[in-house]
Amino acid sequence: MEPIEVVWRDEWGRLLALLVAQTRRLDLAEDALADAFERAARSWPDAGMPDNPPAWLMTAAKRRVLDRLRAEAVAAKKQPLLAVEEVKRLEGLGRDTPLVPRGTRPAGSDDLLRLVLLAAHPALSQEAGAALTLRLVLGVSTADIARLFLVPEPTMAARLTRARKKVVAAGVPLAIPDDEVLPQRLETVARVAYLAFTAGYAPGSGEGVLRAELSGEAIRLVHLVRATGRAAADNSALQALLALMLLQHARRDARVGADGSLVLLPEQDRSTWHRDEIDEGMALLGELVGTRGVTLESALAAEYVLQALIAAEHARATSAADTDWLTIADYYRQLEDLTGSPVVRLNRAVAVAEAGDLTGALGLLDGLEEALPHSHRLPAVRAELLARAGRHTEAVAAFDLAIERCANARERQQLAARRNRVAT
Template sequence: MTVFDDPSTSLSPQEAASRALADAWQASWSRLIGLLIGQYARPDLAEDAVSDAFEAAARHWPVDGVPTNTGAWLLTAARRRVLDRLRSEAVHRRKEPLMVVDDEMRAAAAAVVDPGAHVADEQLRLIFACCHPAIAPDDRVALTLRFVVGLTTTEIARLLLVQETAMAARLTRAKKRLASSGIPFATPPAARLDERLDVVATVVYLAFTSGYHPGAGNVALRVDLGDEAIRLLRVLDSLLPDRPVVRALLALLLLQHSRRDTRLAPDGTLILLPDQDRSRWHRAEIAEGVALLESLPLSARADDAAPDADADADADAIDPSTAAVVTRLAEEYRLQALIAAEHATAATAEDTRWDVIAGLYLQLERLTGSPVVRLARAVAVAEASGPSAGLLLLDGLDELLPRHHRVPAVRAELLVRVGNPTAAATAYREALTLVTNPTERTHLQSRLSALTAPPRP
């Protein structure tokens, strides 16, 4: 049964189909991938088949109408394509009659189904399957962002700060390894879930982050990705309770997501943190995030060090009975959550304790060595100690983050504050050559226009 266009609406068949396709992509992409992988244990075929199904929908729905159940339509189309490929492969290998091949395919499919009964959530099963330890860590993350979140190669490359060509090669390598190596693409036994927990947490965090740092499309924010990431963490926390990395990450995401309704103006322009309406922040989520931080075990908390404390001391405080990477990741998320909590609990922008935030960023930079953290620390130091101090911390970041538009954007803001509008305008123009999202581009253009506009008479 199909739903044809209602003449009372203003949507054309093409517009209705386009909207339905976009909704189906968000709602069904990863579920379809997971179902096909679970049934056929061929992630390479699953992705291709789902992509083909969406292409078929783009051709048929504007003409035939949007199906009542778009997910079922897409699943049927994708299954047909998987079976066509399996039939073709089997015939090529054995050159036996199609009926025999079909029987073999059905038997094989029945044998590889991954029930994963101890992980009830489909999305979470797929994430755990993608994070097999035999796959290189970077490949696991990229593969999961592709299969589970449905990000494009360009979006994943931007999120992970690598070249698009390198990311395309990474994804191709990971899928070929899965197809040729016999790695069981399945949910690990319950006793082995912890072995993949750090990578699973990383993927969930990046999925959340991708919603707030979209690529070249017209959508400025993907609140649905934030909602889904938090939902997955709650499921994960119930499946593996009291894991510091899960609790710390859940605290961080709740605190960051609590501001979702105030990040954009009605016209779609960005609203910076100091200008957001704090009365519209979700206070229950802030309270839950703070409570989670306070509940973390001492081994994952460590006493907050002074801003100039040695990061190695924090590492020495880690419980050696747990995997170092997991514990370090928990501490990384905890420090980020503490920073988010400082922002979320300040009554006004003027009440923000920037000196505390700068000290937390210093700990985080020493723990991770991340140039992105250095960039954020430069902003905090500028607020706490003045723009000149922040500018000093930007030295060398252009080489470390050559495609990151926020490096010149931050430099521009600080140059304005130190009274150098000419250099600031140059930095804004550089940022505009790097930014890909239209909403962020509009914001940067408005800042540049305000800086270079002739004075009013």
């Protein structure tokens, strides 16, 4: 990774948060910081990297903001005094607050948390919040966000513009809510991060079976938020989510074959799992379960803990045959009781089948078609269970439906291969 890319990755969110806090103008701050990085990319290779890259970027961004404000002041004939006063205010900002170099504790943690909460505000849909958070907090380019969410770049640019305007129109304050509201807002951040992670871990469409970059960015987001202060670090939903994501993400290399095909859990090479990430996830989960039990202060935290416990059981197993499916099935039962989710019931059916109760597993699928009318995974699971039960004609028909519904090219290939094996 080039030095400028390292600075972008490490400093974008913090610098943007400081600029937004000082200018109170999200549009100007984002454009100015992007312009500063562009200037750095042109000048640093020849002039050399400055001693304090964040301070250099901040200075360049502020100058850009001032240029824009002066231009607006000239154009704002009806309100010249207000515009001039705003320019004067900006000219005096930040002179006594030098930025610290990378590697030390980030300054402006409160500002960063404000930016995170702004991007993940409940006024936005979770999808819009996820995209805006990736753009504002992590500095992911619009083109990359579009690629990660499998939409054209102009479509994503329009979505981001609408999200920014909605935040402004909703009058969202750039402030940290009080202690009674903050936990709920942090849970909104957790939901946004979970959505981004899921979009990478199990993409519903496209060519690939995994978008590890997006899942990795979601993990980085949670790490970043938890570093902003004690309230975020102690938030059980964020901690449980981080444990879950680390345990899942640790298996990324084993989930994709050399030809890009999906490798299911029983066939995965467990020696390629990232043990350091598994250990970190296990430690985070152990802190929650060991001190508070699975019944936590919020339903969302309990949901993430149960999902993490399931992932932990897979991480502990040395092979597919060594997996404690009875325990996993019981965790899914608890998760279904908690959420009422038809997707959880579908996963529970798989676990029950693996635990040896094929009849019970098929029974759990009854009634799910109405709740999951467009899901390809429901007929895929039914097909697999019917095949195990020796009901091959029904299994082939279910595979055909799954293939018809599946929008992911790699998954379709695998479903077709499994169908053909059952049909012969």
